[in-house]
Amino acid sequence: MLLRERETPKGTLVSVCDPDCLGETYEDGPVTLTVSEEFYGGDDAVEADAETVVAGLHRAQVANIVGTESVAVAVEAGLVDEETVLEFDETRHAQLLWL
Template sequence: MFLKIHHSPEMGDVVAVCDRELLNTTISHDTMTVTISEAFYGNTPATEAEVRAVLKNAGNANLMGERVVSMAIEMGLCTRAGCVMIGKVPHAQIYQL
């Protein structure tokens, strides 16, 4: 997986994580097209343990891919029904208010 933390004074930190094979690809479904770029998801590889540790304390997260979304579901951070499928790729956005 790839992990990047965006620091924003207005929104707080946003954790972005994508499955390794999705980085620098474009996926689409109907009229929606999403580019999974290094600019947003970073280019720093992260282990499952590192991702879990960051997600445990994340106020906001943007997750792309089966492995990371399944991990978030397992951790109780989101549900499968709350995810959006873009083609065959699950996408989750998590916000703590």
């Protein structure tokens, strides 16, 4: 999985995606999801195992998670409710917001 963390004026923003999702665009009716290199990849992104991804998600104020494996890790860790996961073509997407 690719993990990217960055500081914003609103706190830590974390993006996680399965590597095979990078550069892809997924559709669900009129809604599209583009997994861009600028947001999910780049020099700040690191390859991460499940434990590292979960730690990063715990540090996030906001997180975007794309890919079957990445979303499964967040669900299994109890950070994302399975019922809130969106299905896009062949992949899954979830968002996390700590209030």
